[in-house]
Amino acid sequence: MVVIESKGISDVGKKRTGNEDAMFLDDSMNLYVVADGMGGHQAGEVASSIVVETIRDYMKQFKGKGVTEELEDTDESISRGANRLVSSIHLANNGVYGLSQKNESYEGMGSTVSAVLFTDESLIAVNVGDSPIYLIHKDEIELISVPHTVLAEQAAIDPDRAKNLAPRFAHMLTRAVGIGETIKPDVCETPYFKGDILVLSSDGLSDKVAPEEILKTVGKEQTNKACSALVDLANERGGDDNITVIVLKVKDKKNQKGWFAWLMSKIGKIV
Amino acid sequence: MPILTLKFKDNVIKEYDLEKGKSLSIGRREENNIVIDNLAVSGHHAKIDSVGEGFLATDLQSKNGSFVNEQFISTHWLKHGDVITIGKHSIVFEYKDGETKPETANPQENMDQTMVMDTNSYKSMLAKSSPNAASPDISKEPVGVLSYVAGGQGEVEISKKLFKIGKASTNDIVVSGFLVGQVAATISKRPGGFFFTYSGGTSKPKVNGVSVTESVQLKDFDVIEIGSAKMHFFVK
Numbered sequence: 001m002v003v004i005e006s007k008g009i010s011d012v013g014k015k016r017t018g019n020e021d022a023m024f025l026d027d028s029m030n031l032y033v034v035a036d037g038m039g040g041h042q043a044g045e046v047a048s049s050i051v052v053e054t055i056r057d058y059m060k061q062f063k064g065k066g067v068t069e070e071l072e073d074t075d076e077s078i079s080r081g082a083n084r085l086v087s088s089i090h091l092a093n094n095g096v097y098g099l100s101q102k103n104e105s106y107e108g109m110g111s112t113v114s115a116v117l118f119t120d121e122s123l124i125a126v127n128v129g130d131s132p133i134y135l136i137h138k139d140e141i142e143l144i145s146v147p148h149t150v151l152a153e154q155a156a157i158d159p160d161r162a163k164n165l166a167p168r169f170a171h172m173l174t175r176a177v178g179i180g181e182t183i184k185p186d187v188c189e190t191p192y193f194k195g196d197i198l199v200l201s202s203d204g205l206s207d208k209v210a211p212e213e214i215l216k217t218v219g220k221e222q223t224n225k226a227c228s229a230l231v232d233l234a235n236e237r238g239g240d241d242n243i244t245v246i247v248l249k250v251k252d253k254k255n256q257k258g259w260f261a262w263l264m265s266k267i268g269k270i271v
Numbered sequence: 272m273p274i275l276t277l278k279f280k281d282n283v284i285k286e287y288d289l290e291k292g293k294s295l296s297i298g299r300r301e302e303n304n305i306v307i308d309n310l311a312v313s314g315h316h317a318k319i320d321s322v323g324e325g326f327l328a329t330d331l332q333s334k335n336g337s338f339v340n341e342q343f344i345s346t347h348w349l350k351h352g353d354v355i356t357i358g359k360h361s362i363v364f365e366y367k368d369g370e371t372k373p374e375t376a377n378p379q380e381n382m383d384q385t386m387v388m389d390t391n392s393y394k395s396m397l398a399k400s401s402p403n404a405a406s407p408d409i410s411k412e413p414v415g416v417l418s419y420v421a422g423g424q425g426e427v428e429i430s431k432k433l434f435k436i437g438k439a440s441t442n443d444i445v446v447s448g449f450l451v452g453q454v455a456a457t458i459s460k461r462p463g464g465f466f467f468t469y470s471g472g473t474s475k476p477k478v479n480g481v482s483v484t485e486s487v488q489l490k491d492f493d494v495i496e497i498g499s500a501k502m503h504f505f506v507k
Contacts, residue, residue, distance in 0.1 A: 038387065077431045110387050122433050122459070137486070146462050176387040189433035190459035191468040193485065 002118045004030060006248035007224040011231045013204055014239030020044030021202045021244040022052040022111075030118035031059050032246050034131050036202040038176070039109030043100075047111040047178050050099065051092040055115060058088035078187050081119040085126050089113055089177065089185050096178025110176035113185075114145055114200050116248075118192070125188040125198075129176050132206045134214060135190075136197040141215040146186035148175040171203070196250045201230075204241035208234040223247045273326065273351070273370070275319070276363040277305060284360075289326060295319045297357060298331075311335050311358030319349070326364070328355055414507045415458065415465045415489070422446065422500035428507075429465065434458040436497055437470065448498020450474040455497050458489070458504075465489040465504070474498065 004027050012019045020037040022045070033055050037048030062084060074083045092113065100106045112129025125133045127145035130152070135144045146152075150169040155162035177183055197218050205214075209230060217233070218226040227247045234243045275287040275295070287295065287305060295304040298316040307316070313333035320327045326349045330337035338356040339347045347353075351372055355362040366372050415429035427444055435442040437455040446455065452472020459466050467478055468486040475482040477496040478489070489495075493504045 079433060082432065121454075122457075142461070142463050144461050144463075173387040179387050186462075187432055188459070188461050189431075190461055190466060191433075191457055191470065191486070 001252075001254045002030060002120065002250060003252040004118065004248050005223050005251050006032060006246060007227045008032075008034075008244070008246035009227045009231050010244040011204075011235065011239075011242065013242050014235055016242055018042070018045060019242045020048055021204070021242040022048035023200075023244050023246060024052045024056050025246055025248075026056075029059060029063055031056070031115070032117075032198070032200055032248060033113065033115040034200045034202055034244050034246060035111045035113045035177075036129065036131050036204075036242070036244070037109065037111040039100075039106065041105055043106045043109035044111070046099070046106060047096045047109040050095045051089075051111045051113050051177050054092035054095050055085070055088040055113070058091055059084065059117070079119070079122065079124065079189060081117055081122075082124045082126065082187050082189055085115055085117050085124055086185055086187060089115070089126060089128065090183065093177050093183040097181060100178060108179075110173075110178040112173070112202070113177050116198055116200060118250075121191070122189045123192045123196075123198070125190075126185045128183055128185045129173050130171075130206075131200065131202050133188075134199040134211060135192075136199070136215060136218060137193065138195075139215070139219065141211045143211070144188045144190070146188075148173055148186075150174060192250055192253070194250055194253045198246075198248050199230075200246040200248075202242060202244040204239070204243035205230055205234050205245050207241065208237040208239075208243075218247055223249055273349075273364055273366045275305070276365070277307070278361045278363065279359065289319065289321065291321050293321055297362070305362070307357060307360050309358045309360065312360070316357055317355070325349070328353075328364075333357075415460065416505055416507050417444065417495065417502040418505070420494070420501040420503060422498070423502075427502075429458055429460065432460050434460075435470075436476075436500075437472070438498070444500070446498040446500040448474060448500075451498035456483070456495075463488070465506070467493075467495065467504075 006025050006027055008023050008025045010019060010021050010023050022035045024033040033052050035048035035051040037044035039047055100109050112131040114127040114131040114133050116133060117124045125144045127133060130147045130149050132143055133145035135142050150172045151162055153174060199214055199218060217229050221229055227245050230245045231243050273289050277284045296318045297303055297305040298314050299307060299312045300314040315331050316333040317330050317337045327346060328349055329346045330344060336343055339353050349364045351366050353364045416426050418426045431443060435454050435457050436444040436446060437453050438451050439453040442454060450473040452470055454470045455472045456470050456476045457468050466486055467483060467489050469475060469483045475484060478487055478493050489504045491505045495502045495504055
């Protein structure tokens with residue numbers, strides 16, 4: 001059992017007329033998604049909303065206890081929950097890519113996606129593109145998503161060389177949902193603790209606000225205040241892009257131990 | 272096409288024609304297109320590139336910096352009347368009379384917008400931007416390995432994102448021992464490295480002899496002890 005308090009804001013920013021970001025939060029499913037769409041006209045908005053809705057609808061079927069059919073090609077290196085989330089992103093990719101092939105005005109549209117799912121044993125963070133997922137544990141902030149940008153990938157190989165890359169590479173993605181027939185999301189699965197905080201955002205926030213500033217803001221504020229404080233900060237600094245932020249706090253976490261483990265823990269205390 | 276006028280104080284030294292698709296380099300050394308023979312100017316000080324319909328001035332991390340309209344710049348989209356200052360020299364960027372000027376100073380304003388590139392254009396752009404840049408090999412991820420010192424034999428690769436160690440048979444490594452948890456500990460692979468986390472059981476696992484009650488990041492050759500098992504961790 002996990003209890004999560006969450007808040008999300010999606011703001012158009014100061015320069016754009018439309019909002020190409022989309023988000024989804026559900027504390028009963030423990031599922032949180034940010035998608036940052038791209039493509040001319042309204043295509044970016046279409047792409048990001050398809051992504052968010054597909055993930056939501058696919059994951060919804062697991063909410064009840066009814067067993068439903070699952071997609072094949074499960075990856076043994078990740079848990080069942082992670083496999084489901086990855087499957088939902090594959091479905092979203094098919095949806096966006098399919099539409100872009102059929103409709104000329106949607107040609108080349110795509111979207112990033114960053115999704116977090118809590119299961120009893122771990123938190124699962126899956127991403128494609130450059131929308132960051134930060135994990136804050138005991139006053140330390142850590143990026144647990146993998147930025148799929150030319151700049152980040154070059155920096156991983158040779159930090160010095162990356163510094164000399166033209167600034168445009170900072171926004172150039174190497175992967176995005178809906179651009180090709182297949183997609184490879186990055187998956188991170190890790191245990192979590194009561195008090196941990198996660199921040200999911202679009203690059204409209206991360207371009208303007210440094211991780212240390214995010215850490216400071218969410219550390220001292222309630223989730224809803226932290227969320228609006230972060231959006232305000234990005235807007236004060238120009239608000240060049242759409243800004244979407246989800247802040248979530250793990251309020252409580254109860255391990256569902258079996259009676260045996262419970263008994264052993266009691267014995268352990270006596271011993 | 273616009274012209275650049277090189278001046279020293281108010282005296283015009285020389286004019287240069289800009290051309291679409293051509294870059295101009297500015298510096299003290301003779302191999303530059305615009306040579307400014309002054310010690311305040313770096314050997315390769317700045318450059319001006321033709322990008323799309325516009326021109327982009329870029330400082331080449333020069334010692335004394337480049338300025339446009341008295342503002343320090345690293346890159347700047349040039350517009351009519353801009354004055355680039357390099358040392359004590361100035362270079363004026365102007366379109367000729369009657370020439371159509373691009374509507375925005377930055378014709379590539381959309382560059383700010385996120386875009387995706389396919390692998391081929393990625394490689395070719397990188398090659399242009401930085402000739403020595405390697406294309407990333409995403410298949411080459413670091414693999415964590417546990418090597419038994421006691422309580423087992425050989426090496427076990429951390430093949431899962433969330434790798435479990437404990438008494439239950441469903442774990443990736445099964446260990447025995449009194450009061451060891453059904454799942455005693457997990458190792459999660461995160462972008463920042465491998466993290467060892469205590470999960471359950473009265474007998475706490477140890478890393479380098481210290482009981483782990485929550486989570487620690489693993490380093491090469493850390494020693495992990497859980498119940499009967501003792502293992503070295505390293506990254507391959």
